[in-house]
Amino acid sequence: MSRARTASRSHSRQRRDDEKELRREAIIDAAEAVFARAGFETAKMEDVARRARISRALVYLYFKNKAELQLAVCRRALNILRERLVAAAAAAPSGYAQIGAIGRAYIAFADEFPLYFAALSRFEAHRPESVAPGSTERAVLEAGVAVHEVTIAALRQGMRDGTIRRIDKPMLVALTLWGFTHGAIQIAQTKAAFLEEVGLSADEFLGHAIRFGTGGLQPAAAPAKGKRK
Amino acid sequence: MSRARTASRSHSRQRRDDEKELRREAIIDAAEAVFARAGFETAKMEDVARRARISRALVYLYFKNKAELQLAVCRRALNILRERLVAAAAAAPSGYAQIGAIGRAYIAFADEFPLYFAALSRFEAHRPESVAPGSTERAVLEAGVAVHEVTIAALRQGMRDGTIRRIDKPMLVALTLWGFTHGAIQIAQTKAAFLEEVGLSADEFLGHAIRFGTGGLQPAAAPAKGKRK
DNA sequence: TGAATTACTGACACTGCGTCAGTAAAGTCG
DNA sequence: CGACTTTACTGACGCAGTGTCAGTAATTCA
Numbered sequence: 060m061s062r063a064r065t066a067s068r069s070h071s072r073q074r075r076d077d078e079k080e081l082r083r084e085a086i087i088d089a090a091e092a093v094f095a096r097a098g099f100e101t102a103k104m105e106d107v108a109r110r111a112r113i114s115r116a117l118v119y120l121y122f123k124n125k126a127e128l129q130l131a132v133c134r135r136a137l138n139i140l141r142e143r144l145v146a147a148a149a150a151a152p153s154g155y156a157q158i159g160a161i162g163r164a165y166i167a168f169a170d171e172f173p174l175y176f177a178a179l180s181r182f183e184a185h186r187p188e189s190v191a192p193g194s195t196e197r198a199v200l201e202a203g204v205a206v207h208e209v210t211i212a213a214l215r216q217g218m219r220d221g222t223i224r225r226i227d228k229p230m231l232v233a234l235t236l237w238g239f240t241h242g243a244i245q246i247a248q249t250k251a252a253f254l255e256e257v258g259l260s261a262d263e264f265l266g267h268a269i270r271f272g273t274g275g276l277q278p279a280a281a282p283a284k285g286k287r288k
Numbered sequence: 289m290s291r292a293r294t295a296s297r298s299h300s301r302q303r304r305d306d307e308k309e310l311r312r313e314a315i316i317d318a319a320e321a322v323f324a325r326a327g328f329e330t331a332k333m334e335d336v337a338r339r340a341r342i343s344r345a346l347v348y349l350y351f352k353n354k355a356e357l358q359l360a361v362c363r364r365a366l367n368i369l370r371e372r373l374v375a376a377a378a379a380a381p382s383g384y385a386q387i388g389a390i391g392r393a394y395i396a397f398a399d400e401f402p403l404y405f406a407a408l409s410r411f412e413a414h415r416p417e418s419v420a421p422g423s424t425e426r427a428v429l430e431a432g433v434a435v436h437e438v439t440i441a442a443l444r445q446g447m448r449d450g451t452i453r454r455i456d457k458p459m460l461v462a463l464t465l466w467g468f469t470h471g472a473i474q475i476a477q478t479k480a481a482f483l484e485e486v487g488l489s490a491d492e493f494l495g496h497a498i499r500f501g502t503g504g505l506q507p508a509a510a511p512a513k514g515k516r517k
Numbered sequence: 518t519g520a521a522t523t524a525c526t527g528a529c530a531c532t533g534c535g536t537c538a539g540t541a542a543a544g545t546c547g
Numbered sequence: 548c549g550a551c552t553t554t555a556c557t558g559a560c561g562c563a564g565t566g567t568c569a570g571t572a573a574t575t576c577a
Contacts, residue, residue, distance in 0.1 A: 075543085075554085100329075103533065114557045119535065180413045184406075186478045200482065230486050234475055235497045242471020246463055249415045253429065257459050268464045275503040304523085304574085332564065343526045348566065 083121050086111045087135065090128045095174040099129055099181060130195045133182045136175035137202035143168050144209040154217020155276060161210055162240050162269045169244045180245055207233045217276065224278040236272060243268035312350050315340045316364065319357045324403040328358055328410060359424045362411045365404035366431035372397050373438040383446020387505060390439055391469050391498045398473045409474055436462045446505070453507045465501060472497035 089110035093102045104125060108115040122128045147164035151157040169176035182199060190196050210233040217223025226232050247254070247261040247268075254261055318339035322331045333354060337344040351357045376393035380386040398405035411428060419425050439462040446452025455461050476483070476490040476497075483490055 079555095104535090105533075115534090116536080116558080117556055120556080124535070177413075177415075183474055183478060184409045184413055186406075187481075190481065228488065231488055231493060231496055232500070234479075234483075234488075234493065235472060235500050238471035238475040238497065239468040239501065240471070242467035242469070242474070243464060245412055245471070246467040249412060250463075252416075252419065254463075259457065259460055259463075264460060264463065267460055268467065271461070271464050271504050272468065272501070275500050308524095333566090334564075344565090345527080345567080346525055349525080353566070 082111075082113075086113070086118060086121055087128070087131050091132055091135075091174055094129075094132065094178075099177070127195055129178060129181065130199050132175070132178045133199045134195070134202050136172065136178050137199065137206055139172070139175065140165070140168050140179075141202070141206045141209060144206060148209060148213050151213075153220050153222040154213050154215070155222035155273070157213035157216060158210070158223070158236065158273050158276060159269060161213060162236070162273065165240050166244055166265050166269070169248065173248070176244065176248070179241070183241060207237060210236060214276075221278065223276050226276075232276075239268070239272045243272070311340075311342075315342070315347060315350055316357070316360050320361055320364075320403055323358075323361065323407075328406070356424055358407060358410065359428050361404070361407045362428045363424075363431050365401065365407050366428065366435055368401070368404065369394070369397050369408075370431070370435045370438060373435060377438060377442050380442075382449050382451040383442050383444070384451035384502070384505060386442035386445060387439070387452070387465070387502050388498060390442060391465070391502065394469050395473055395494050395498070398477065402477070405473065405477070408470070412470060436466060439465060443505075450507065452505050455505075461505075468497070468501045472501070 086107065090102075090107045092110055093106045097103070097106070102125075104118055105115055107128070108118050111118070118128075122131065143164045144161050147160040148157040151160040187196055190200060207230065211229045214223060214226055214229045214232060218225060243265060247265050251261050254264055315336065319331075319336045321339055322335045326332070326335070331354075333347055334344055336357070337347050340347070347357075351360065372393045373390050376389040377386040380389040416425055419429060436459065440458045443452060443455055443458045443461060447454060472494060476494050480490050483493055
């Protein structure tokens with residue numbers, strides 16, 4: 060909309076736009092580092108700016124406010140997550156196995172990028188007043204849908220290859236699985252100390268959660284093959 | 289510990305302690321009202337104080353800071369939740385039915401006290417550095433355990449009456465169920481608008497989640513009776 | 518009653534967010 | 548190359564909100 064002004068006689072505009080995008084990404088990089096260290100609440104824009112070697116005011120030229128910065132992180136998180144899920148699903152033999160792989164990939168993702176998982180948790184917990192069509196929030200929401208689509212594809216695959224029972228509303232199941240997995244990981248992360256106290260390891264807990272949560276997908280008669288151990 | 293000082297010669301100390309406790313509760317009441325309206329982040333201590341008809345500084349005499357106030361709300365939430373779960377479980381015929389009832393009671397709780405559920409979500413998402421033995425955080429954690437115990441009791445009951453399969457580590461399953469349910473409710477709440485867009489109602493989603501999440505509990509051979517509809 | 522303890526408040530320091538007027542730099546055109 | 552425009556950037560400000568503290572009012576105790 061604002062991009063195509065007068066068909067930019069020179070290509071310097073293009074170059075500058077690229078640089079702008081680069082700087083934008085650099086700011087998000089800085090934000091991630093700061094958020095990771097301090098947590099979203101206590102992180103200071105001042106620190107983000109310093110880390111990006113920029114004045115604090117300039118950050119506000121690229122992002123409306125702190126919340127927008129957080130959303131930018133969420134978007135990155137979801138994009139990376141989607142990649143991981145796709146990769147995990149691709150390596151699995153059956154639809155049912157894909158679902159398990161997706162769940163474990165989400166767990167691995169949370170383990171590898173604690174900040175990203177935390178960002179998603181925040182986003183998940185935040186109840187939006189109203190999501191404007193063009194807003195960043197909307198974009199994040201859509202990135203989320205793209206993630207769910209991976210699950211849905213796996214479910215469809217499973218129904219095709221017979222490893223997953225008939226499902227009327229795949230989105231319903233995908234969301235359920237997402238909620239389950241996210242909830243379980245969150246507990247595993249934040250209650251790790253408590254789990255230890257009770258004599259459980261986070262890994263054991265999550266492994267159980269995955270098995271438990273995916274069990275209901277198998278066809279009634281013949282249980283799927285991939286069930287390991 | 290600090291209560292029994294010198295065996296309080298008069299009973300005026302007792303009375304004053306009671307009043308203090310009353311005021312404390314009143315402050316939490318005020319906090320709940322303000323938090324509910326504004327959300328935890330944006331809620332102002334000023335408003336809490338005004339609502340409690342107290343100076344802002346006095347609030348800090350009763351609660352170290354805003355976070356402690358939030359924890360106090362969490363504690364209330366967990367106590368009330370526990371009551372609800374116990375009541376729900378008591379009315380169910382079998383152990384398996386109790387588990388379903390507990391899940392639905394949690395959903396009803398979240399529906400009835402959105403603030404409490406939000407408070408628990410925050411608590412669940414917050415990763416503590418270290419939980420000091422005497423801290424409020426510890427107390428909340430223990431209130432949480434008391435809630436899990438209700439689920440564990442139901443699991444045990446189900447194993448006794450044969451409606452639930454053999455389970456090695458009930459706490460593991462209880463935590464899994466908790467994580468699942470919490471995650472599902474959170475999605476249902478925060479993504480309600482999105483669910484509508486996709487043609488799903490929050491109730492439908494949660495009903496599905498409960499059925500889906502508890503399915504894995506039944507014994508292999510004979511499915512439990514209580515499965516309604 | 519006066520002394521001591523406890524309840525309470527107003528005012529302050531401090532921190533951190535978001536804004537804006539203004540400066541520096543880069544691009545554009547003769 | 549200048550003059551002039553557009554864009555990138557910053558320092559400094561206002562503001563809001565948290566937590567603290569010295570000091571005052573109220574209660575209790577003797």
